Amino acid sequence: MSELQNTQEDPVRAFLVGKDDGTYPISELHGLVKTLGMTINGSILLSRYIPTPQFGVGTGKAHEIIALAQEAEAECIILDFEISPTQQRNWEKEANFPVFDRNEVIIRIFAQRAKTKEAVLQVHLARLQYAMPRLAHSYGDMARQRGGSYGSKGSGETQLEIDRRDIKEQIAQIKDELKKVIKERETMRKRREKIPLPSCALVGYTNAGKSSLLNSLTGSGVFVEDKLFATLDPTTRRLSLSGSTGILLTDTVGFIRNLPHTLIDAFKSTLEEAVRADLLLIVLDASDTDVFGQYETVCTVLEEIGASKNKRLLILNKTDKEECERNFSLSRIKETGQNALEVSAKNSAGFDALIEAIADSLFGKIKEYSLKLSDTELLNEIRKNGILVSSEWTEDAVKIKARISEALETKLFAPPSKPLLP
Ligand SMILES: Nc1nc2c(ncn2[C@@H]2O[C@H](COP(=O)(O)OP(=O)(O)OP(=O)(O)O)[C@@H](O)[C@H]2O)c(=O)[nH]1
Numbered sequence: 001m002s003e004l005q006n007t008q009e010d011p012v013r014a015f016l017v018g019k020d021d022g023t024y025p026i027s028e029l030h031g032l033v034k035t036l037g038m039t040i041n042g043s044i045l046l047s048r049y050i051p052t053p054q055f056g057v058g059t060g061k062a063h064e065i066i067a068l069a070q071e072a073e074a075e076c077i078i079l080d081f082e083i084s085p086t087q088q089r090n091w092e093k094e095a096n097f098p099v100f101d102r103n104e105v106i107i108r109i110f111a112q113r114a115k116t117k118e119a120v121l122q123v124h125l126a127r128l129q130y131a132m133p134r135l136a137h138s139y140g141d142m143a144r145q146r147g148g149s150y151g152s153k154g155s156g157e158t159q160l161e162i163d164r165r166d167i168k169e170q171i172a173q174i175k176d177e178l179k180k181v182i183k184e185r186e187t188m189r190k191r192r193e194k195i196p197l198p199s200c201a202l203v204g205y206t207n208a209g210k211s212s213l214l215n216s217l218t219g220s221g222v223f224v225e226d227k228l229f230a231t232l233d234p235t236t237r238r239l240s241l242s243g244s245t246g247i248l249l250t251d252t253v254g255f256i257r258n259l260p261h262t263l264i265d266a267f268k269s270t271l272e273e274a275v276r277a278d279l280l281l282i283v284l285d286a287s288d289t290d291v292f293g294q295y296e297t298v299c300t301v302l303e304e305i306g307a308s309k310n311k312r313l314l315i316l317n318k319t320d321k322e323e324c325e326r327n328f329s330l331s332r333i334k335e336t337g338q339n340a341l342e343v344s345a346k347n348s349a350g351f352d353a354l355i356e357a358i359a360d361s362l363f364g365k366i367k368e369y370s371l372k373l374s375d376t377e378l379l380n381e382i383r384k385n386g387i388l389v390s391s392e393w394t395e396d397a398v399k400i401k402a403r404i405s406e407a408l409e410t411k412l413f414a415p416p417s418k419p420l421l422p
């Protein structure tokens, strides 16, 4: 008997359906479906459709799509727009194979990617909440075409057998476990906060190059991949800035347009890293033809998680790529008049200016000050809490160049109260 077995199943063949309403390109769904390990046998863009309660598109259109998918020998249909559990049931009854939406694709990618205990629990929670009304009905017989089980091995088979009450119990149990894990993370964060280093979080659309930037800037080896949602857990590294003890730089989970709400909820504690950062580095892929749309999504998500008021810097990454030239979407960002720093994580271009901008924002711009020779205490305070760039001792003064935060500047150099006018 041969020991060799073909354990690698053929990739599932998918048929994609997008809406051609100019809002965003279907290429994103292509990327998501490929990340999930499926092959794309065909796709259609709907330029005109009448939304109906039964399918979300006209009945005739739904039949046409199913026929096209069958012709393309697809095993499932993936819709680039959200459908309700009832609509999903109607589609599947008609097609006799799985039909699901972009939200399900994203949750499934997260499930595949989750590695640490916290991420696994968070995804499990999102998956159960999403699965409750949707998946139990067709889980067993259509498991393969959906691309296997969700998350951990074996959970797929049991899904069908579990009734809603059981799922609710599971959700409660996971929430409990998650609370414990979150507490551990809080303890770690508190420990970190004792080190008085300012913190920066790299945030942005998935695949923008956040992890690559963390690696190039700090010389670390965080996992990088040309697939979506390579990072699910925040990683923190120290970045040294000349003259200071440095800052803490945290890599975070990527955002995507219409991130399913169950995921935002489940990943709240992870996203908290961004909310707590002293400075947000918004990383954008300058070569993407939809970079402006991605920028808008990032701003929306930041608002949703309560980080819209944090200080921020805009970083245009991947500027080494030819596609950046004549990128109309990129011009739209530049037209907003915001100061955007152009860098490349690949060849480290623009890093000096980036580090300068981070230091300016966190510690204040370099300014010149003239101190009295007797002001040794003041000088010590600047050394301790600001960044002393240079000092020159003359006969009657010490001329220094330093970065001093606004708060410290006010404390140290507050103008003496004005004499009252007669
Ligand atoms: N040419 C070029 N490629 C880059 C650059 N930065 C990142 N990449 C590539 O872009 C892809 C995504 O990079 P990641 O660093 O994993 O992106 P990310 O933002 O961390 O993505 P998620 O973790 O999925 O949110 C990888 O294939 C990188 O090699 C760059 O400056 N230039």
Ligand SMILES: [Mg+2]
Residues within 6 Å of the ligand: 210, 211, 212, 223, 224, 230, 231, 251
């Ligand atoms: Mg990453």
